[in-house]
Amino acid sequence: MTTAIEQIGRSGLHAVRASLDTLAFAFKILARMFDVRAYNSAVRMVLINQIYFTSVQILPLFLAVAVIFGAIVIGIIGQYLIHLGLFDYFGQLLMGFVVTEFAPFITVLLIALRSGSAVNAEIAVMKVNKELNTLHVFRIDEINYLFLPRILSGILSIVLLSSLFSIIVLASGLIFSSLLFDMSMNDYVTALLASAKFSDLIVMLIKCAIMGFFIVMIPIRYGMRATDELTSIPVSVLHGMVNVFIAIMIIEVVSLIVVSSISKFI
Amino acid sequence: MALKTEWKVGLFIVLTVLLILAGLGYMAYKKGFFQPENAYNLSSRTGDGLSVGMPLFFSGFKIGKIVELELSDKGMVMIKISVPTQHAKWMRSDSKFVLEKPLIGSPKFMVITTNLKSSLLSANSVAVLTEVNDINDAIQKIQPILEQVAMITDNIERLTGSLADPEGDMSKILNHTQKLTGSLSSKKSILEMAVGDEKSVQAIHASLRNAQNITDQVGQLLKKTDEELYGKNGIIPLVIKILRELVTNLGKIGKTLDNVEKISSDTAESTKDLKLFRSEVDSTVNSLNRLINELDKKIPFKSEQKIKLP
Known part of the structure; x- marks a missing residue:
């Protein structure tokens, strides 16, 4: 009994310590992010490459997913609203659900699955191959050269791709609502504008930036935890990705609380 | 390759940012963020239910909002509202500003303009905000009902008191009923109870x-x-038989009468001919008379006057 309680306590302490370490690492990265000296030409080059790998390469797939998901979601939402006699809430649901919740979530999932796992594996491999030690030897700051461009790329990619996803979904919604529900362009735009709030959009963008930060920072953190053994690479990726999903859920819940609090005050 | 990557990334960022800005700009334009606004001042006895950012409605449409609330030296709440220029036409000097506090739901701030020919509301004037409180109205309407309910409960209380009182009216009625039922049970019938003998x-x-x-x-x-x-x-069947025979006979008489009528009409026709004949005979006799008179005048020697008739 005592051993079991000790085990729970040990696990709890370990979880708290790990969370605090991750937060400390996050603050360290944040502090470096606002340091202008960190952005030399090499870092800028890595940043451009990371944005290219994270955002530009995924673009065709991402656009296709946005159009398909947009059509499906708008079709389902519209049908249900007509069925329930609540089609007046169509614009509100598009802005409140599709733009502020669905678009960031799908974007984050896609980027986390594609780039988060890649970054995690990349850092873990570098750790196993002792490339990080080599950087230390050459006095190259790993945070500036490796981590900062990837995290900045994650933030920028999520913010831009989420916004692009929302715009594409809303544009495809215009076509599909016209085809499926015989809704004119003017009615559609009026419904969207009536429901659109700048505060919601700003919260959405901030949420995207925070998610972008964590879905790259957490895999980097877990990649750094890899040992000298090759078998530690998949373990670090596994832990990293699980924690990324936990972080996404926590950020979603916190953002919902923040949005509801803001809407109470406004 | 590096240049190509940079170009692609740059294009992606620029296009996406432009799209986002265009979307936000369109939204801001449609929501009237770039429109010039007119400011108006209102005063209210209380600031209860009012808040900065509260929308101003005209005929159910949002046309402005509260931008400032402050307490004046006289203790009145000064309300500053902002209305886009395109909606300024609804703000007239005789417009009424109303804060409606419904029984359920949040308060609604609105302007009511009935005369669009009156002068525009001046930015320097201070209009008075009227409060329409559904809760107070409801309480005022309920008050008489509550008083009636109170009266009813008083009456019920008196009734129950009378019931409980052994010397009360209800107790007397019950005693009489008891006597009546006792008397009813001792008699053989209700009739005997009624006449008593x-x-x-x-x-x-x-x-x-x-x-x-x-x-x-x-x-x-x-x-x-x-x-x-x-x-x-x-008697009745006999009468019916006689009547039937009478009806048959009457039918026959009817036919006979028809014939008589026909004969009489024929006779009437003949009579008309006889009259003609008579008039002709009369004229002939008259002619003969005149002829005889003439002969008498012309032949005086004839002793015996004879006229041979045709």
């Missing part, structure tokens, strides 16, 4: 029996009368 009851029974005999006799009499009237050899 057994001999009288027997007399009524005898009368009823006599009445029954009389009705029996009347029944027999009616049966006999019915037989004589409506029986096989009764």
